[in-house]
Structures are given as structure tokens and as C-alpha cells.
Amino acid sequence: MLQWFMLPTMPAEPTFYDRVYAVVAQIPVGRVTTYGHIARALGAARASRGVGWALKAAAGADPMALPCHRVVNREGRLSGRRHFATPSLMEERLRAEGVQFVDSDRVELVSCLWDPAEAGSPFSGDL
Incomplete structure (x- = not known):
């Protein structure tokens, strides 16, 4: 008698x-990181624009689930704000979290920068 069975499916890579979102989800309240820091933590140092595209795609997501507002450009400028x-x-969200600003569109990176590579981000270096 022939028996049918289902092989377990392997989870997709x-x-x-997905990897960008996993890093962004870890950014602590009151801290920011840059597109470049995320790209380097993922082992793709030249992919900062790809990080930006990923965040643009997530613009409609729940901001508390994915705190995209905590990602700034390399100068600390709020380059993604047009997607909110x-x-x-x-x-407003960053100020409410206590992030210090140099002027109205630039955070003070020295005091509030969070580096995902130093924090042991998931997926680091496996690209």
C-alpha cells in the first residue's frame, strides 16, 4: 500500500x-542609528540605500512595532521624515524619546548613536 506524507518545509531564508527590519526593531528608545550602520551590521557596507528602500517599504507599518523614526542619515539628519x-x-517622536537635536532636522549623533554591530545585531556579517 502506498502512503502519502508531507515533507516538512524548510523556512525561507x-x-x-527582513534583516533590516530585525535590526531596526532593536534600536533602543532614545537612541538612533544610521542607514550605513545598519548596512555594515548586515555585512553589506555599501547597501545603505538598500536600507533606505527597505524602510520606505515599511512606511505604513505600525511605528511602535518597527521604529523607523530612529534611523537617520550619516550626518544625523532626518532624511526619512517625508515618509511619515x-x-x-x-x-516629534524622537524628541518625545529624549533624543537631543543640534537643530530642527539634525540629531546630536555623538550622544545618541546606537551601533547595531556593537550590540550584536542578528544576521551580522552573513551576506
Whole structure:
């Protein structure tokens, strides 16, 4: 008698976007990181634009589940703010978390930078 059975399916490899989201989800309250820091933590130092595209794709996600507002450019500028409901929302969220600003669109990176590579980010270096 022939028996049918299902082989267990292997989980799909996480996509680059999935890996970006895993890192962003770890950014502590009151801290920020840069697109470049995320790319380097993923072992793809030249993929900072890809990180930006991943965050743009997540623009409609629950902001508490994925704190995209905590990602700034290499100068500390709020370059992603146009993807939020209002242009000031990113700044408002960061200020509410206690992030210090140099001016209205640039955070003080020295005091609030979080480096995912130093924090032991998931997927680091496996690209």
C-alpha cells in the first residue's frame, strides 16, 4: 500500500528587508542609528540605500512595532521624515524619546548613536 506524507518545509531564508527590519526593531528608545550602520551590521557596507528602500517599504507599518523614526542619515539628519504621516512626525517622536537635536532636522549623533554591530545585531556579517 502506498502512503502519502508531507515533507516538512524548510523556512525561507530571510530577505534583505527582513534583516533590516530585525535590526531596526532593536534600536533602543532614545537612541538612533544610521542607514550605513545598519548596512555594515548586515555585512553589506555599501547597501545603505538598500536600507533606505527597505524602510520606505515599511512606511505604513505600525511605528511602535518597527521604529523607523530612529534611523537617520550619516550626518544625523532626518532624511526619512517625508515618509511619515506628517513631515514633523519623525522629529516629534524622537524628541518625545529624549533624543537631543543640534537643530530642527539634525540629531546630536555623538550622544545618541546606537551601533547595531556593537550590540550584536542578528544576521551580522552573513551576506
